[in-house]
Amino acid sequence: MALAFYDLEGRDGRRMSPFCWRTKYALAHKGLAATVKPVGFSEIKSIGDGSFKTVPVLEHDGNFVGDSWKIAIYLDKAFPDTSPLFPSMDALSYAQFVEKWLFTQVFTAMFPAMVKQVHDHARSEDQAYIRESRERQLGGMTLEDAEKRGAEGLGAMNIALGPLRSKISDTPFLNGNEPGYADYVAASTFMWARAIYPQKLFAADDPVVPWFRRVLDLYDALGRSSPGYQIYP
């Protein structure tokens, strides 16, 4: 079995894609070893047949699979004897709902504060692309202006984290007593922030912090051992 995955890399080995983090945790959850192939933004187009525009991409015995959801479902099918990511439709629906909540309420609120740091932590050959594409996404606002307005978004993020905060005050993980894909989806957002954002996102007594620590500790400290700001020790 030859298993590899292409992982977005910035400066100094920083892993900058929340979606790649999901795949990394998915592989670890299943106990699957994969060769990691780090790529910068501008190298994505050289993966496989050149049709991929995003990472992660999984390579399994010559097959290429893109998109973190498709990869997770593929892994469950291709390795039926390993711990399932989606043991039921409810597990899949739950993780999807968590992503919908992140995208409509959390990620969007964080983005202005983060985006300049995404640029600054990208490889130098990728920075022009990041600036151009992200400033277009921001409706023409410069990265610098977005960063200045970031504080308001972080306030909104903090309020939007209510359901996560409340759920993981009741059980150690979003999936209950054991971590699951709902946890990986939510944590991937903060793994991304940890890689590039030098300031604290949470108050010291926020219940989100011990939950994030628990995720960082999983699978031989998979998350913690990756380069990032050591804000949550």
Next chain:
Amino acid sequence: MALAFYDLEGRDGRRMSPFCWRTKYALAHKGLAATVKPVGFSEIKSIGDGSFKTVPVLEHDGNFVGDSWKIAIYLDKAFPDTSPLFPSMDALSYAQFVEKWLFTQVFTAMFPAMVKQVHDHARSEDQAYIRESRERQLGGMTLEDAEKRGAEGLGAMNIALGPLRSKISDTPFLNGNEPGYADYVAASTFMWARAIYPQKLFAADDPVVPWFRRVLDLYDALGRSSPGYQIYP
């Protein structure tokens, strides 16, 4: 088997408790017939041994069980041959997360707009209690003032509905292709609104509307057949 449940009732047979709606759908999901015992707010203290402060309360062969979550879990245990509400820990965690999201983001935003109508649709003997307890909850604001400020909250509710809107644009129900407790939890909030709030909560083209219609149609139109404003036909 003697099965009954105490259901909060307002004027004209209106069913005013989101938590009772969850139990009603839970029973229907399992195909269990129960005698419905309607009670007004002030009659709750006369249920069973007089220790209950909220409904729903389930009565099963002389046992009384309060709290909609405890009732749902009890029903799964007591009737193992019926369709489970929580076939897995993921199904339970998902429904819990949906409640956390509702409570931290949706319900609180709706409350000011709704609360005067809760009062107006309660039985006359319950209205003094509603006014006193709810105005205390509102930090001393009158029901009338809360209603005036309600529009802002409904705007926030609309934004907060993002994850529901997005998930049920992908699959017919929050639980996927079939309805489950995550759907009942979310829909119970709007069943409550339907019973007492005379105005539309959603734009005509909001994907929330066809989802809510699907829930209203379930189990021989359990939701639709209950007295309420016929806003979503």
